[in-house]
Amino acid sequence: MNSNHINTYPQTCNLKAMKSKILLSLMALLGLFIFNPVQAQGNLTPEKIKAALDEAYTKFKDVKDGKNADYIKELANVDPNIFGIALVTTDGTVYTKGDVSSMVSIQSVSKAFVAAQVIEQLGHQAMQDKIGVDATGLKFNSIVAIEEHRGKEINPLVNPGAIAATSLVAGKDSAAIWKSILDFQGKFAGRTLALNMPVYISEAGDNLRNQAIAHLLKAYGRMYFDPVQATDIYTKQCAINVSAKDLAVMGSTLANGGVNPVTKEKVVSPETVMYTLPIMATAGLYDDSGIWYYNSGLPAKSGVGGGIVAVCPGKFGIGVVSPPLDEAGNSVKAQLVIKYVVEKLGVNPFLIQPK
Numbered sequence: 001m002n003s004n005h006i007n008t009y010p011q012t013c014n015l016k017a018m019k020s021k022i023l024l025s026l027m028a029l030l031g032l033f034i035f036n037p038v039q040a041q042g043n044l045t046p047e048k049i050k051a052a053l054d055e056a057y058t059k060f061k062d063v064k065d066g067k068n069a070d071y072i073k074e075l076a077n078v079d080p081n082i083f084g085i086a087l088v089t090t091d092g093t094v095y096t097k098g099d100v101s102s103m104v105s106i107q108s109v110s111k112a113f114v115a116a117q118v119i120e121q122l123g124h125q126a127m128q129d130k131i132g133v134d135a136t137g138l139k140f141n142s143i144v145a146i147e148e149h150r151g152k153e154i155n156p157l158v159n160p161g162a163i164a165a166t167s168l169v170a171g172k173d174s175a176a177i178w179k180s181i182l183d184f185q186g187k188f189a190g191r192t193l194a195l196n197m198p199v200y201i202s203e204a205g206d207n208l209r210n211q212a213i214a215h216l217l218k219a220y221g222r223m224y225f226d227p228v229q230a231t232d233i234y235t236k237q238c239a240i241n242v243s244a245k246d247l248a249v250m251g252s253t254l255a256n257g258g259v260n261p262v263t264k265e266k267v268v269s270p271e272t273v274m275y276t277l278p279i280m281a282t283a284g285l286y287d288d289s290g291i292w293y294y295n296s297g298l299p300a301k302s303g304v305g306g307g308i309v310a311v312c313p314g315k316f317g318i319g320v321v322s323p324p325l326d327e328a329g330n331s332v333k334a335q336l337v338i339k340y341v342v343e344k345l346g347v348n349p350f351l352i353q354p355k
Contacts, residue, residue, distance in 0.1 A: 044315060044345060046093070052344040053085050053097040056337045061098070066324030066332035069304040074202035078104060078306070078323045084244035085337055088252035089316045092261035096245060103241040104321055105199040107303030108157070110185060110237045111165070112284070113250060115156040116276040117184045118168045120268040124275040130168060130224070131161045135283045146213065150220045157283040157301065160213050166234040167214075167225035174229040181237050188250040190263045193240050199305075200239035207235055242307060244321040251309040251317020254299075277311060285335075288328040296339050297348035308334035312347050 061083055070076035084100035119127050127133060132154045146160050154161040171177030186193045214227035223230065242250075253260045254277065258268035268276075280299035285292040285308075292300060300310035306323030308331050318341060322333035342348050 056340045057097040074199045086245040086248035087318045088248040090256040100244040105305040106240045106242045107305040109303040111162040112301040120272045167230040187267045189246040196239045196241045244319045247309040247319025297350045302330040
């Protein structure tokens, strides 16, 4: 998510932010202890999955709330009527409803998969030590979060940590790093992905705040590649084109312990997935991450292009694309659909039936 126009305010002593961080951390810890894949599975028959997607599509297709992101000029031109739902189970079965072929830019959804790439390449401790994994409790592009902790204790799903994560990806030069990221995201999606050039040009011409963030991180020794080039690579990764089906396959790869269930290719290790999903749970939907996790129970990541991917561990990945966003920057319809499907299928990991 790129922006120069969203203001951030000093919130060093913001009690609400502190409470948010504590709540999110506790929720993630509870998830680790009470998640039971057998209990969460339910009876996921093809008929139930198809019915849930059909019902969700019919129920929410006429929702008109929200609006396209417009601070990235090209995103304002995306068709707001695109609406597609895809669900891919860990056995590789693909279920779809609506427009699952139209492409939108992946935007911040890419952050989750770059985080997985860094964890896979360098190990989970490097992610914690070099970037951080706490929810900041501040805006996604906050400079205050950097100043407060001198570049530490951020996380890879907000802009400062995401740019730092991009700078950690292995490669001899910027071209090699970009190719590595694009190829890696493609392995998650199970196909070759491509850059949306108009979106990239639009963002690259207006990313001064992210450049400033990168230089500030460098000043604190928390940038691991040239800050200008790292910011440019990050801008490109946010402009990768994906469909709802792509997002679902990417999510199902995480749900399947790092093996793409469609291509059968191992993308990352189960341990990498284990450390990626908690970050998605605590910081996946910007300022509404706690609200999302409270209501769905699923790790997820949103992007201002209109896509959301959510992961039901051991069961499926679900991707929804609908460009109109709420005030937090999350797709309105995508949230409604995924929460409905989770409830309909009874797969919230926190729904524990007594013995």
